[in-house]
């Protein structure tokens with residue numbers, strides 16, 4: 001089969017013919033319908049510090065976000081059948097640790113990541129533990145199915161901050177932030193203030209239903225949000241920028257008793273005045289690491305199936321698998337939304 005393989009340290013990857021995966025106990029073989037490039041793939045592709053320090057064994061097949069059809073069942077698989085239409089959760093739980101046995105397998109102590117610690121889905125076929133292959137409705141287009149994994153992070157952030165009827169901010173409008181705007185719209189947020197430093201992405205946020213877009217290079221975003229909420233501040237914010245300054249601005253814009261969902265991964269520690277920004281504010285802060293297995297999947301499937309959640313504008317490029325270099329260039333430049341690769 002054809003696959004995009006990261007063969008050695010240094011920038012880039014190659015498209016080549018590789019052996020078909022051989023199934024082990026509890027695994028399924030999937031035929032990839034569509035896959036999406038994520039920031040994590042980008043890290044591995046350019047082989048930066050993060051990639052070098054995350055126990056990645058080379059050579060490896062890149063990619064972890066995909067929609068697919070189940071084509072073969074490994075020994076012991078009972079929850080799926082050949083022909084099922086699925087999307088994949090990247091979090092591979094051990095099934096035995098404290099978290100796995102207490103309903104939090106998405107933050108398993110021995111978590112492995114599909115396409116990071118295993119061969120991934122930028123290929124014609126992939127193998128994945130059956131627990132990570134989630135059946136999705138046929139009404140969801142394969143290109144949309146390919147981005148359910150990141151979408152789930154954004155949906156879950158909205159569940160955690162209870163955005164219905166609230167004035168919320170989404171900070172950072174890359175793919176994750178844009179999908180958080182869509183989800184906030186679907187959940188019935190009253191006002192959605194989208195903040196970024198990139199006007200192109202703010203344009204997509206507007207299209208997805210942001211009530212106000214704020215370019216933080218052109219104004220003080222915290223002051224702007226306080227002004228828009230008549231001096232009260234936002235009920236909640238979701239950070240999808242990973243930028244420490246932007247996160248601190250979010251706290252400044254947060255009202256007393258407000259909620260914060262943190263998705264973005266800052267590259268350095270953040271210094272914050274806990275007294276004024278958290279304690280006296282009685283702020284609730286929640287970290288979001290992926291999707292809850294499987295509540296988040298159910299919510300997002302239901303919303304998409306009923307046409308209540310629109311993320312079409314987030315997908316800006318659909319390319320053939322062999323054009324992956326172009327796809328990685330587009331992702332790298334931060335000019336597009338999601339880039340899809342179709343084998």
Ligand SMILES: NC(=O)c1ccc[n+]([C@@H]2O[C@H](COP(=O)([O-])OP(=O)(O)OC[C@H]3O[C@@H](n4cnc5c(N)ncnc54)[C@H](O)[C@@H]3O)[C@@H](O)[C@H]2O)c1
Pocket residue numbers: 038039150153171172173174175176177195196197198201216240241242243245246262263264265266288289290334
């Ligand atoms: N927690 C999780 O499970 C999880 C999952 C996926 C991604 N992530 C992280 O979430 C973040 C978003 O992912 P993405 O793929 O959308 O990344 P991205 O880099 O495409 O998007 C980040 C956005 O933040 C904007 N930004 C940068 N500085 C800013 C500032 N000062 N103010 C406002 N906006 C600013 C950028 O212009 C960009 O549009 C990343 O940090 C990523 O590592 C976390």
Ligand SMILES: [Zn+2]
Pocket residue numbers: 038039040064065149150
């Ligand atoms: Zn991803």
Ligand SMILES: [Zn+2]
Pocket residue numbers: 093094095096097098099100105108109110111
């Ligand atoms: Zn576990």
